[in-house]
Amino acid sequence: MITPLQPGDKVAIIATARKIDRASIEAAVQVLQQWGLEIEIGPTVGATYGVFAGDDALRLQDLQQALDRPDIKAIICARGGYGTTRILDQADFSRFQEQPKWVVGFSDITSLLCHIHSLGIESVHGIMPLLFPSGTEAALDSLRRTLFGEEVxxxxxxxxxxxxxxxxxxxxxxxxxxxxxxxxxxxxxxxxxxxxxxxxxxxxxxxxxxxxxxxxxxxxxxxxxxxxxxxxxxxxxxxxxxxxxxxxxxxxxxxxxxxxxxxxxxxxxxxxxxxxxxxxxxxxxxxxxxxxxxxxxxxxxx
Known part of the structure; x- marks a missing residue:
């Protein structure tokens, strides 16, 4: 069972697929902070390797660290694009299975959500930081309510x-x-x-x-x-x-x-x-x- 988020919890924003710069997620960081969350930005945000947010090794390392660290209570993928499937089979989900946490994303992140589902753990298909500025109030509020365990x-x-x-x-x-x-x-x-x-x-x-x-x-x-x-x-x-x-x-x-x-x-x-x-x-x-x-x-x- 995943424990709902509480104010003060640390959330990691990482990029497992296409590249994205820090400025593109700043609005989302502010929203998440308004929800009372502490935000940690992974090294993939701002990294570039062709179209990807860093090479496979960096994206895998960023995902692995976020999965393993007990102080990170949720992982929010910064954007989709393409690239998550390139690193899925190399990721170790054993610690994540012992201490499940929310993983959020959609589009290319569907592959990660499917992998998590195959392990018997819940995840969230929802709006990602790149799209927070254009997202409706209903979309953002539904994500907040879901992460914090409110009725939806x-x-x-x-x-x-x-x-x-x-x-x-x-x-x-x-x-x-x-x-x-x-x-x-x-x-x-x-x-x-x-x-x-x-x-x-x-x-x-x-x-x-x-x-x-x-x-x-x-x-x-x-x-x-x-x-x-x-x-x-x-x-x-x-x-x-x-x-x-x-x-x-x-x-x-x-x-x-x-x-x-x-x-x-x-x-x-x-x-x-x-x-x-x-x-x-x-x-x-x-x-x-x-x-x-x-x-x-x-x-x-x-």
């Missing part, structure tokens, strides 16, 4: 593609491309009986279709308790149009299932990116009136 429940307007029903199970998911990428690796996980959420950005529509076909062929969509579809932002198309948008593609590939499906949920690459606890037991209720998502209990069983 979301209500979302209905969407015409929704499928009504109620499902209960562990909440897990993230960026579709990264979920596709970790499939078959040691960071992979079972989706049986779980509520899966998906989001993505800057992908070609045909590739959304290809990845949904893969999830279906791999059995990842077969036995869900529910499905949540978040933001699919800045989608691209070829000169010869694919013929469907991202939501239409997903609706087509999930039409044969009976579990509840919520489209238009505020998670992903938009300012309104609500914090979701990966690995926590949740209840998804989809009706003609709208969608409700709430947690039922803390769970550390995968």
């Amino acid at each position: 429940q979301y209500e979302v307007s209905p969407h015409p593609f929704n499928r009504t029903g109620t499902g209960q199970g562990q909440l897990i998911g993230g960026n579709l491309a990264l979920l596709h990428n970790v499939s078959g690796t040691r960071s992979d996980f079972s989706t049986r009986g779980k509520i899966l959420f998906l989001e993505d950005v800057d992908e070609y529509l045909y590739n959304i279709d290809r990845m949904m076909v893969h999830l279906s062929r791999a059995g990842k969509l077969d036995n869900l308790a529910g499905l949540i579809i978040g933001h699919f932002s800045d989608m691209k198309d070829n000169a010869d149009p694919f013929g469907k948008n991202a939501y239409e593609i997903i609706a087509e590939h999930t039409a044969k299932y009976n579990y509840p499906v919520s489209f238009g949920f505020p998670t992903g690459h938009e300012p309104d990116n609500l914090a979701l606890v990966c690995g926590r037991e949740a209840k998804l209720e989809v009706s003609e009136m709208g969608v409700r998502l709430g947690y039922t209990l803390n769970s550390n069983e995968v």
